[in-house]
Amino acid sequence: MHLKDIKSPQDFKGSSIEELTALAKEIRSTIIGQVAEHGGHLASSLGVVELTIALHYVFNTPEDVLVWDVGHQAYVHKLLTGRFDRFNTLRQQGGLSGFLKRSESPYDNFGGGHASTSISAALGFAVARDHAQKHNSVVAIIGDGSMTGGMAFEALNNAGISRQNMTIILNDNKMSIAPNVGGFSKYLNRVISDPMYNKLREDIDRVMKRLPGPIGSHVRNLFSAVESAAKSALKPGRFFEDLGIRYFGPIDGHDLEELIAILERVKVIPGPCLIQVITEKGRGLKLAEKDPFRWHASVPFDPDSGLPKESGANTPSLTAVFGETLLSLARENKNIIGITGAMANGSGLDIVARELPDQVIDVGIAEEHAVTFAAGLACGGMIPVVAIYSSFMQRAYDQIIHDVALQNLHVVFVLDRAGLVGADGPTHHGALDLSYMRSVPGMTIMAPSNENELRDMIHAAIDMEGPVAIRYPRGNAYHAELNATVSPIKEKRFKVIHEGKDILLLGVGFMLKELKETAKILKAHGKNPTLVDVRFVKPLNVEDYRKLFDTHSMVVTLEDNSVVGGYGSAIADMLFDDGYLNHQLLRFGLPDDFVEQGKVSDLYKMLGIDGKSIAQKIMDAL
Numbered sequence: 001m002h003l004k005d006i007k008s009p010q011d012f013k014g015s016s017i018e019e020l021t022a023l024a025k026e027i028r029s030t031i032i033g034q035v036a037e038h039g040g041h042l043a044s045s046l047g048v049v050e051l052t053i054a055l056h057y058v059f060n061t062p063e064d065v066l067v068w069d070v071g072h073q074a075y076v077h078k079l080l081t082g083r084f085d086r087f088n089t090l091r092q093q094g095g096l097s098g099f100l101k102r103s104e105s106p107y108d109n110f111g112g113g114h115a116s117t118s119i120s121a122a123l124g125f126a127v128a129r130d131h132a133q134k135h136n137s138v139v140a141i142i143g144d145g146s147m148t149g150g151m152a153f154e155a156l157n158n159a160g161i162s163r164q165n166m167t168i169i170l171n172d173n174k175m176s177i178a179p180n181v182g183g184f185s186k187y188l189n190r191v192i193s194d195p196m197y198n199k200l201r202e203d204i205d206r207v208m209k210r211l212p213g214p215i216g217s218h219v220r221n222l223f224s225a226v227e228s229a230a231k232s233a234l235k236p237g238r239f240f241e242d243l244g245i246r247y248f249g250p251i252d253g254h255d256l257e258e259l260i261a262i263l264e265r266v267k268v269i270p271g272p273c274l275i276q277v278i279t280e281k282g283r284g285l286k287l288a289e290k291d292p293f294r295w296h297a298s299v300p301f302d303p304d305s306g307l308p309k310e311s312g313a314n315t316p317s318l319t320a321v322f323g324e325t326l327l328s329l330a331r332e333n334k335n336i337i338g339i340t341g342a343m344a345n346g347s348g349l350d351i352v353a354r355e356l357p358d359q360v361i362d363v364g365i366a367e368e369h370a371v372t373f374a375a376g377l378a379c380g381g382m383i384p385v386v387a388i389y390s391s392f393m394q395r396a397y398d399q400i401i402h403d404v405a406l407q408n409l410h411v412v413f414v415l416d417r418a419g420l421v422g423a424d425g426p427t428h429h430g431a432l433d434l435s436y437m438r439s440v441p442g443m444t445i446m447a448p449s450n451e452n453e454l455r456d457m458i459h460a461a462i463d464m465e466g467p468v469a470i471r472y473p474r475g476n477a478y479h480a481e482l483n484a485t486v487s488p489i490k491e492k493r494f495k496v497i498h499e500g501k502d503i504l505l506l507g508v509g510f511m512l513k514e515l516k517e518t519a520k521i522l523k524a525h526g527k528n529p530t531l532v533d534v535r536f537v538k539p540l541n542v543e544d545y546r547k548l549f550d551t552h553s554m555v556v557t558l559e560d561n562s563v564v565g566g567y568g569s570a571i572a573d574m575l576f577d578d579g580y581l582n583h584q585l586l587r588f589g590l591p592d593d594f595v596e597q598g599k600v601s602d603l604y605k606m607l608g609i610d611g612k613s614i615a616q617k618i619m620d621a622l
C-alpha cells in the first residue's frame with residue numbers, strides 16, 4: 001500500500017497496524033518534502049499523522065463528519081482523502097488550500113482557518129443529524145491552543161447539556177504556536193502528569209506485559225476497569241465530566257493500536273465524549289521535534305540543515321518595526337502594555353517581551369477577551385496596545401464598540417496583516433478592517449505608507465486620546481535603516497506627495513506604491529496627477545479634501561480593503577454630501593467577494609488594483 005494509491009480512506013480500511021505504520025512514515029516524508037519545497041505549516045500536521053489515520057480508519061468519512069479546528073494541521077487529512085495528486089499545489093493560486101475548505105472536497109465537512117470553532121460547528125452538525133434522524137458520527141478535533149479560545153468553552157458548555165452524540169478529540173501537544181499559556185493549559189498538564197495516576201498506569205502496563213495471551217485479555221479487561229476507577233478517583237478530566245462530557249484519556253497519540261481501540265469504543269457511547277490525545281508537535285522531523293515553535297510554519301528549507309532555501313529580505317519586516325518602536329516607547333513609559341492573542345512572535349511583541357517581560361501579556365487565542373481586558377487596563381490608567389492581525393480582530397468587534405469606543409477609552413489597536421496576505425488565503429486576508437473600524441464612532445484609523453510613517457504613527461497613537469487603530473500589511477520595510485529621527489504626526493491630516501491638477505490619486509497605506517506607479521504612467525501620457533498619502537482613514541480632514549475636490553474633477557481611491565464600506569466609500573459619501581455630483585470617482589480596492597490565495601502581486605493584477613491596471617482604467621475613463 002502506497003500513499004499515491006490511496007484515493008479515499010476506503011483504500012486503507014482493514015489494513016494491519018504494520019501497514020498503517022508504514023503509511024504514516026510515507027505521509028511524514030511527503031509533508032516534509034512538500035513544505036521543504038514550497039513552504040507552509042509543518043509541525044502541527046506531523047504531530048497528527050497517526051491520529052488522522054486512526055480517525056479515517058475508524059469512522060466512515062465523509063458521512064461521519066470530521067471538524068478540524070483551524071485546519072493548519074489537516075495536510076494528512078488531505079493526503080488521505082484523494083488529494084495526493086494535487087498536494088504539490090498546496091497554498092498556491094488555484095491550488096489546494098492550506099486550510100479546510102468545503103468547496104475543495106466532500107471530506108472537508110467544515111471550513112477552517114481561525115481557531116476555536118470546531119466544537120461549536122460539530123455540535124451544529126450533531127443537532128442537525130438528529131433532526132434529520134440520521135445516525136452518523138460527528139467528531140471535532142481541537143488543539144490545546146485552540147481550546148484557550150472562549151468559543152471552545154462556550155461550545156463545551158452547550159454540548160454538555162444538549163447531550164448530542166459527538167466526540168471531541170483534544171489534540172494536546174502543549175503548544176499553541178509558542179508554548180501554550182493559561183490556567184487551562186496547566187490543568188491539562190496536571191491531568192497528564194499526575195504522579196499517582198501515572199505510577200498506577202505504569203504498574204498496570206508492566207503486569208499486563210508479563211501475562212500470557214488468553215489470560216491477558218481477561219485480566220486486561222479487569223485492569224482496565226481498575227484503571228478507570230483510579231482515574232476517576234484522581235479526577236483527570238473532572239472539568240469535562242462536571243460539564244456533562246465524558247472524559248477519556250490521556251491516550252498516546254502516536255500509538256495507532258491504542259488510538260483505534262479508543263475511537264472504536266467511544267464511537268458507540270451515547271452523549272458527548274472527549275478524548276485527550278497526547279501528541280508531539282513536529283514528530284518525525286528531528287529539527288521540528290526539538291523546536292516545534294520554529295517549525296510551526298516554514299518557508300522552503302533544506303531538510304538536512306533546516307536552513308531556508310531563499311535568503312530572506314534584507315530589510316526589516318514591518319512587524320519588527322512595530323516591535324522595536326513599541327520597545328523604545330515601553331522603556332520610557334511603564335504604563336504601556338502590549339497584549340497578544342497567542343501571537344507574540346507574529347505580532348512583533350516578542351521583541352518587547354524579551355527585554356520587558358512584564359510589559360507584554362499573552363492571553364491565549366482569545367481576541368475578544370484581549371480587547372475587553374485592554375479596556376479594563378485603560379480604565380486603570382495603563383496604555384494597552386492590542387496587537388492582533390486584521391482578520392483575527394474581526395472576532396472582537398463588539399468588544400471594540402461596546403467596551404472600548406463607547407467609553408472613549410484610549411486603547412491602541414495594531415492590526416498587522418491588513419490587506420492581502422498571500423498563501424494563507426481568504427481566511428487570513430485582512431480585507432475588512434477599514435470597513436469595520438470606520439463605522440465605530442470616535443475611532444482614529446491610520447494606515448502608514450512606509451516604515452517611517454509606521455513608526456511615527458505608533459508614537460502618535462500612544463499620545464492620542466480614545467481608541468486608535470493602525471493597520472499595515474504583511475511585508476517588509478522599503479529600506480534597511482529607518483530615518484534617524486521620529487517625526488511625530490501632530491495633526492490628523494493627509495500628506496500631499498505631489499501637487500498636480502485635474503486627477504486626484506488618493507492612496508491608502510502601502511497601496512500608495514501602486515499609485516506612484518500609476519502617476520508615473522499617467523505622466524508619460526502627458527497628465528499631471530496629484531498624489532496623496534491618505535494616512536488617516538478616519539477622521540478625514542474634510543476642509544482640505546474640499547480644497548482638492550475644487551481643483552480636481554477626477555478622484556481615484558485605492559485601498560487594500562473591501563470597496564464596501566472602506567476608504568473609497570467614505571470619499572464617495574463626502575463627494576455626494578458636499579454636492580460634487582459631477583466629479584468622476586474611480587474606487588479601487590478588494591472586491592465584495594472572498595479573494596483566493598496566491599502571490600500578492602499576482603492577486604493585485606488579477607483584481608486590477610496594480611499601478612498599471614489602474615493607469616489603464618483612468619485613461620479609459622478620461
Ligand SMILES: Cc1ncc(C[n+]2csc(CCOP(=O)(O)OP(=O)(O)O)c2C)c(N)n1
Pocket residue numbers: 044069070072073113114115142143144145146147171173175176177281341342343365367392395
Ligand atoms: C482566531 C485565531 N487567532 C489566532 C490564530 C493563529 N493561530 C493559528 S494556529 C495557532 C495555534 C493553534 O494551537 P493548537 O490549536 O494547539 O494547534 P497545534 O498547532 O498545536 O496543533 C494560532 C494561534 C488563528 N488561526 N485564529
